Amino acid sequence: MASTDVILVGADGSTESLAAVAWAADRAVRTGARLHIICTYALASYSAAALDGGYAVLDDEALRQGAQQVVDEAIAHARARGDVRVGGSIEPGDPAAVLVEMSREVGMIVVGSRGGGGFADRLLGTVSSALPAHSKCPVVVVPRRTSGKAFTPVERIVVGTDGSDVASSALHRAIDEAILWKADLTAVSAIPIASGGGMMSWLPTSVDRDALFKEVRQGLNAAVDKALDGRDVEVARHVLDGNPSSLLIEFSTAVDLVVVGTRGRGGFAGVLLGSTSQMVLSHSTCPVMVVPSAHKDRAPDPGARWERR
Template sequence: MSEAGNPDAPRFPQGRGIVVGVDGSDQSMCALAWAVQEAERRRTPVQVVTAYTVPVFAASSMDAGYATVDDSVVREGAQAVLDQAVQRVAGRHNVELVPRVENGDAAGVLLELSAEAELMVVGSRGRGGFVGRLLGSVSSALPAHSKCPTVVVPLSCASRLEEAGVTAPTSKGQPSPRADEVEKVVVVGVDGSEQARMASLVAAEQAQARGLPLRVVCSLPPFTGSLAWMPTPVDRDALHSEIMVQLNAGKAWLQSHFPDLQISVELLDGPPVEILIEASRKAELVVLGTRGRGGFAGMLLGSTSQGVLHHARGPVLVVPDREDPRLLDRARFGPMAS
């Protein structure tokens, strides 16, 4: 069972603090470096968490039963990984670091902690520094089920993060941008769904807190042979105009809640995954909903969010479904996808 239920373990009040999962991989070091920078901006503490499980093996002798690895040995290995990670970022920022070693499945531990955190941060496709640590599965499971927003930080962010202490890989022969080459903008992908509207509110909050403009992006994927059954040709220009009306209405709605924020909207032709992956390469932050319902053109379905997370070149914030009173007045500002 996770030590998160232990009253003696360090805890933050609900809705406070950033929780970051580490496992000794370069990916998790990028996540930790990003989390520390974000925590300094928010003036909030960071829980640096690693988890371990004790493997059980079937007995090899004729005797019935099972053999287990000594818990203390595995825990010491986990503690060593955690200590090394914390030492690499300690003292670089004015941030309180709270190290935690938890006994349990990594995804389960982090999901439990998400109920008391304001933000979860994990690396993308970590490979695990010791037994039982596979952040690759965590970075897929956590955003979809977390109780708070989750940021997935890919290894390609290393060139932006001096504290990571690792080398960013190249993509198609092109190096990842350095911190001074990152475009100072927050990008949010929308598709007309309620989930996307929630994501746009959180994206606007992030942009305003950072003093950056917000770019609202929607994609119109190319039509394929799958639409050959339709009785009449699709008027793409008319569809484009209709979507732009909805996007501008959405912009007006956002502007009413964030009057001082610079907001722009873009409707781009192309597959949504490719468009958002390209945006992630230089944007300060890309924001997505956990899933959409195809309000515009099927954008931001669960598969789209997964596709972006697995191939993003920069940090991606995934916003879970939740109720927000600001969603109730969207219809007053003009047409919206039903």
């Protein structure tokens, strides 16, 4: 990754968004990337706050000042993580729309989620999965931490793949992250046969399930070898029977980062197109990186807004 790359972090003043800032800052320290923190705000048709039993209209300046305080706190939090170049700004508008637009200019976006109204939760609510589905760069969603273990350093990564060409974007990025963090990497493909209500339980009994697993395993090996492109990285490979989202959530309890793609022919890469995306991102106990199709690392124009702020 180029040293001029930018990691964009959405902050809203919550503890969870500060966890996202910490994750992004730790990664920026390793890559030399520039960190840019934003807080969005919007002035409703009329907004009011209780004041001595009555109401006082909140003006735009009050909202701007509140957003700026959020950014200032997040910048201080990032600087406390180490030697990192960090700036920030406040941006009027809808969080998802603002971040999707900015995703064209940055290398990564990081947001926090607390499962109850945080920055990422707003993105996954009324605007559905707008950011993960439409971002032009990878998006990392950092969940609420439920155990004593920190999310960084990243020591174990799992990447879900369905063998499609599009899923190779997630594979390539997972390998890059494994190299960056010096982490163990596992690539997994799911075959949702499962006895009972599995998505492929309709298969006739004459179908050789062992042959099916062998075919998927061969496809997984070919996809991983192609993504490695000669790089000396050990990648564990597993083909499992189960629901893709359920398997990802289960893996998230044992790894530090889950990597998936946004589009594919089903399986892991197709997980993030519908309601299942909210299940994975809402219930994962570790950060999830969502990699858009055909993503390529790119450094922003040195003259772009990030260098001027």
